[in-house]
Amino acid sequence: MDEGRRIPQATVARLPRYLQALVEASEAGTLTLSSDDLARASGLNSAKVRKDLSFLGTYGTRGVGYNVAELTTEISGVLGLTDDRAVVIIGVGNLGSALASYEGFDRRGFKVVALLDADPEKVGTEVGGHVVRDVAELDQVVAEHDVTFAVIAVPAANAQDVADALIHAGVAALLNFAPTHLTVPDQVTCRTVDLSTELQILSFYEQLGDGPSAAVG
Amino acid sequence: MDEGRRIPQATVARLPRYLQALVEASEAGTLTLSSDDLARASGLNSAKVRKDLSFLGTYGTRGVGYNVAELTTEISGVLGLTDDRAVVIIGVGNLGSALASYEGFDRRGFKVVALLDADPEKVGTEVGGHVVRDVAELDQVVAEHDVTFAVIAVPAANAQDVADALIHAGVAALLNFAPTHLTVPDQVTCRTVDLSTELQILSFYEQLGDGPSAAVG
């Protein structure tokens, strides 16, 4: 209930994994999980799990473990997943189209409210249950649906311009799939996921013949 | 030229960014870049850039900067990007199809040699210039093309089985897009990229009204 603590970045990056393990446990009818159970499900060790969860407060019971329902609620709350969040996807190429049809968004409370593209050929077509709108309507769409999240799936050359437009429109969080660094003001959060970067990192460890498994984005 | 050094994980994860900045500089006709130039292009600071590059050896010239061509070769070499690597994609759903058509792979020396799926309806169809093959042919495909990399784009429930089959077939590096932790032996490298995890992390920092921008996978 209290929120005085500052949660370390590394811990924040792992909370989604715990959440997923909790959801799976819940679906399987499990009522409590020990730090060791959570560790095995997430590929971590139990000390790390306990330390991470201790930053959220005291939710475990000694000798028993963590209550699945209670911890699920707590982590969801900390991550800000209690209300649905409106998301727009910019760029309806291969990746943008795939993301538009991805069910994982809705399942976690992220509601895709619009797809936008600059290509007149694409505007008006239907993709993943949405009619593609013109990127020029961005401000309007953002205001209309109170959009806070955007997914950038445009070519690298246009990504910074798109980001600037999104920020101007009032979007506060960007998930960037363009293989380029985006410069954003402090109050805007941006994460970049680059597939070829991932493969290159993989390549390094592969040629080493061994490497740290795992890795969240 | 020497390779006695152990390169820190954090540095490895940033090398692709430098490589990208170098390629862009090269295309723009720039011959040298200072650590400060590289820092600005990658959204880092110059001390970090210099420290990172110092792990590769001594490639800079004091008072001048780094030779673009030379450093490009060096980083490519360290990442093991000198030869083309054969990649298979397992799972031809929305995401798998998008990845099959993604040009970023080829551009970095990763050659998609086959798409595989378990669904008989999909086997035989053409996606991104490849005829989809049956996942039962996995061993054969891997042997045929000397495949070392695989992209897993199947539902979470099947991901571990697919990973096991890939490892059995001799694949050494996995890029997993299924939202689940995969257990792999030490000599196999696995990275997981989960879109909804990314959004959840984003959500945390968004509600904070501020956060660390950037983030490679």
Next chain:
DNA sequence: CGTTGTGAAGGAGTTCACAGCA
């Protein structure tokens, strides 16, 4: 008795600040 919660120790990564070299 089993499992959490946590100080303390240890390790990794970042930043500082400047000597050293072109």
Next chain:
DNA sequence: TGCTGTGAACTCCTTCACAACG
């Protein structure tokens, strides 16, 4: 003079080990 390369300080994260407690 300008920029690299790097020891040293610092901050952040992980692991250990055990007291506290249901």
